[in-house]
Amino acid sequence: MEAVKCDGLIKNFGKDGRKVSAINRVSFSVSRNEVFGIVGPNGSGKSTLIRILSTLLIPDAGSASVFGHDVVREYGKVRRVINRVSVDAAFFKGISAWENLRYAARLYGMAKGDAKIRSLEILAKLGFAEKRMYEPLEDLSRGMQQKVAIARAFFTAPMLLLLDEPTTGLDPRSKLDVQDYIREAMQREKDDLTIILTTHDMNEAEALCDRVAIIIDGRFVALGSPSELLAEYNKSALEEVFLDVTGREWKEIEDEV
Amino acid sequence: MRYRSQTYGSIAFIERNFALVRRYIGWEAVFVSYNVVNALAIGLIGARMGKDMIVYLVVGAMVWGFLSILFHEISESIAWERWEGTIEYTFMAPISRFIHLIGNCLWAVVYGVIRSSLILAIVVLFFGISIKGANLPGLFVILIVSGLSFVGLGLVAAVLPLLSTEKGAYATHILEAALLLVSGVYYEIEVLPVWIRPLSYVSPATYTLRAMRAALLDGAGFDELMPIILLLLVTGLLLVPLGMLIFSKAEYYAKKKGKLKRSG
Numbered sequence: 001m002e003a004v005k006c007d008g009l010i011k012n013f014g015k016d017g018r019k020v021s022a023i024n025r026v027s028f029s030v031s032r033n034e035v036f037g038i039v040g041p042n043g044s045g046k047s048t049l050i051r052i053l054s055t056l057l058i059p060d061a062g063s064a065s066v067f068g069h070d071v072v073r074e075y076g077k078v079r080r081v082i083n084r085v086s087v088d089a090a091f092f093k094g095i096s097a098w099e100n101l102r103y104a105a106r107l108y109g110m111a112k113g114d115a116k117i118r119s120l121e122i123l124a125k126l127g128f129a130e131k132r133m134y135e136p137l138e139d140l141s142r143g144m145q146q147k148v149a150i151a152r153a154f155f156t157a158p159m160l161l162l163l164d165e166p167t168t169g170l171d172p173r174s175k176l177d178v179q180d181y182i183r184e185a186m187q188r189e190k191d192d193l194t195i196i197l198t199t200h201d202m203n204e205a206e207a208l209c210d211r212v213a214i215i216i217d218g219r220f221v222a223l224g225s226p227s228e229l230l231a232e233y234n235k236s237a238l239e240e241v242f243l244d245v246t247g248r249e250w251k252e253i254e255d256e257v
Numbered sequence: 258m259r260y261r262s263q264t265y266g267s268i269a270f271i272e273r274n275f276a277l278v279r280r281y282i283g284w285e286a287v288f289v290s291y292n293v294v295n296a297l298a299i300g301l302i303g304a305r306m307g308k309d310m311i312v313y314l315v316v317g318a319m320v321w322g323f324l325s326i327l328f329h330e331i332s333e334s335i336a337w338e339r340w341e342g343t344i345e346y347t348f349m350a351p352i353s354r355f356i357h358l359i360g361n362c363l364w365a366v367v368y369g370v371i372r373s374s375l376i377l378a379i380v381v382l383f384f385g386i387s388i389k390g391a392n393l394p395g396l397f398v399i400l401i402v403s404g405l406s407f408v409g410l411g412l413v414a415a416v417l418p419l420l421s422t423e424k425g426a427y428a429t430h431i432l433e434a435a436l437l438l439v440s441g442v443y444y445e446i447e448v449l450p451v452w453i454r455p456l457s458y459v460s461p462a463t464y465t466l467r468a469m470r471a472a473l474l475d476g477a478g479f480d481e482l483m484p485i486i487l488l489l490l491v492t493g494l495l496l497v498p499l500g501m502l503i504f505s506k507a508e509y510y511a512k513k514k515g516k517l518k519r520s521g
Contacts, residue, residue, distance in 0.1 A: 090342035106269030107350035
């Protein structure tokens with residue numbers, strides 16, 4: 001069974017009295033245990049797609065399913081097997097990392113003791129010192145907050161992890177820590193974990209993803225493994241493939257972030 | 258696993274809100290002090306009119322304090338999640354919306370009872386109010402059944418910040434203020450203009466205050482209080498599911514229109 005299947009997905013928003021197409025007839029599937037990357041500029045529809053798969057947004061047309069469960073009709077079943085990291089680490093900033101993680105653990109039916117062991121384990125691998133777990137999140141750097149967000153998503157052992165620009169805005173060290181952890185988790189939990197990763201970093205997509213889709217204006221304009229895309233467009237880097245299919249330099253996109 | 262998940266889910270909100278109160282304990286002290294001074298100042302207005310008037314006014318201040326905590330805590334819990342951006346995480350968690358909202362309501366009741374009891378103790382000591390002859394079990398029952406109605410109203414009000422973080426918070430305060438005006442908190446509703454009074458008759462707070470004053474000032478027994486207790490109970494039993502239903506419809510609308518994200 002495919003981990004994710006989207007068929008003819010459409011999502012429009014109304015803005016200032018006009019219709020804005022966020023997702024425009026997107027169809028794709030993600031195999032179990034695959035790391036599927038979605039790259040595109042700001043406003044191209046990456047986060048909208050992640051929100052639909054997270055059961056937080058209802059598509060206007062088409063269908064999306066996670067491990068065979070429709071994200072609209074069977075959202076309860078979908079929620080039991082997914083978790084998500086978003087670009088902005090959303091937390092109750094006044095309370096500590098541990099209090100936030102404990103809250104998340106309760107929501108996912110985890111016992112407090114198990115949650116603590118698991119989160120300490122993950123955070124240690126991400127280079128996060130235990131003593132900082134008890135400081136208010138507002139006192140931690142953005143990189144450290146994002147590591148807590150990564151721990152929050154991983155410690156519930158989801159079957160599908162939706163990583164929405166998890167490394168955007170991180171310092172190079174934190175970025176490497178997060179990328180290493182994702183790589184390690186895929187090796188460790190090979191039978192149980194599927195990842196959809198949206199990113200602005202072409203190198204990250206190339207290094208972590210089995211397949212990559214390029215999304216522009218809500219449409220997938222290219223899809224394949226990094227090596228397939230390079231071969232198909234006869235290029236040596238994904239950035240060049242991006243230029244070829246969109247007519248835009250990847251540098252322009254990075255500058256927008 | 259599913260049962261355990263739901264049980265832990267309801268604890269999550271109590272534990273989280275307690276952590277937030279502890280974190281902002283300085284503000285808690287400020288709010289409690291303000292509420293105490295407010296209740297004392299209102300009680301002092303009636304000082305020259307005798308003890309009964311003081312009790313009449315203090316009951317108004319206390320009951321309104323409790324009911325507004327319930328109302329406010331429930332709607333505020335959604336507003337706070339919108340401000341912090343955590344609402345998407347809570348909404349995508351594998352717990353039912355019923356458990357989510359009940360968890361917040363349970364917290365509101367526990368928090369409201371503790372805060373109101375603290376203020377009541379200070380007010381009773383300050384004015385030397387005697388509660389001999391008052392129907393205390395009756396007071397407790399009235400508080401609980403009227404709490405149900407305000408939980409229901411809180412759930413309806415929580416829809417507003419769900420759909421619009423800032424404007425929703427404005428509207429919630431307006432709704433709360435309207436209840437304060439029409440419910441006879443510090444005066445009999447008969448002094449209100451005739452055209453406002455229909456609103457007084459549909460406000461559960463009107464009946465709560467009437468019953469609380471009868472139990473405290475007149476020592477009214479359960480037989481006398483029963484019609485109001487039943488009325489409040491039925492209102493609560495209707496308002497809570499209605500609040501849940503309206504909230505679930507609003508959640509669907511928010512998910513359709515993309516209003517759950519932080520900037521939404």
